[in-house]
Amino acid sequence: MKALVVDDSMTIRKIVIKALNTIGITDVAEAGDGEECVRSVSTAEYDIVLLDWNMPKMTGIDALKTLREAGKKVPVIMVTTEAEKSRVIEAIKTGANEYLIKPFSPEQLAAKVKNVLPALAGA
């Protein structure tokens, strides 16, 4: 399993990576904004992308739109402080597979990843 963690906060990237490690995902790449995310997904294969919303250069929702318009089907979990219902609906309509609101516990993040990647259900 290979994951891409996209967040402009190195703190959140570290927290997310640590949570992924606990369920056996240890091959993890990082990106600090939406543009970097799009570039990375265009050049490498990932099993899952964890994507922040508010970032410099390109937001997470714009990165998600770009990926889906390019036909990229990689599962995406939005991991964001954007907690309004309208934001969740917008993300799901754009092609997000799951939505996790910050703040979150490692257990909550692991549960969302397992929802998207059933092969990890026993991890």
Next chain:
Amino acid sequence: MNVAYINPFVEAVDNVFRTMIDVPTTRKSVRMSSENGTGVSLTAIIGITGEFGGVVVLRFPPTTALATAGKMLGTTLTDSASPEVTDAIAELANMVAGSAKAKFEQDPPLQLGLPTVVHGSNYRVRYPTRSIWLEVPFESAIGDFALELTFGSA
């Protein structure tokens, strides 16, 4: 500034600290912010715009900032001006502002800016004339800190 606006932010502070670092917080009495210098501190600042708007500030003494960032990252940190501490404090402010703004359920949603962190000693935060800033001091097992806020109808 309507004092009722402050509750979502106070609740957000405690929720963020409990969820991210398992540290409960206790709020003290709300008071008007002063512009006095506060010694060495880290100040995270984030703006909110939309139908309602304002600025959210989290101010930490270095010891609290180090302990908070260390718990978030699962490590011991010694330099409160390091990028690790600055980033962690910025992200805390982001989560507090994001959690609170969602309670207003505006459509379109209120917009969060990107957080800024200031580190230094004997600096003053100057508040614009006519804006009313409230301060909520917090206590926790890892140290004291404060939320400062101005928020209301745009």
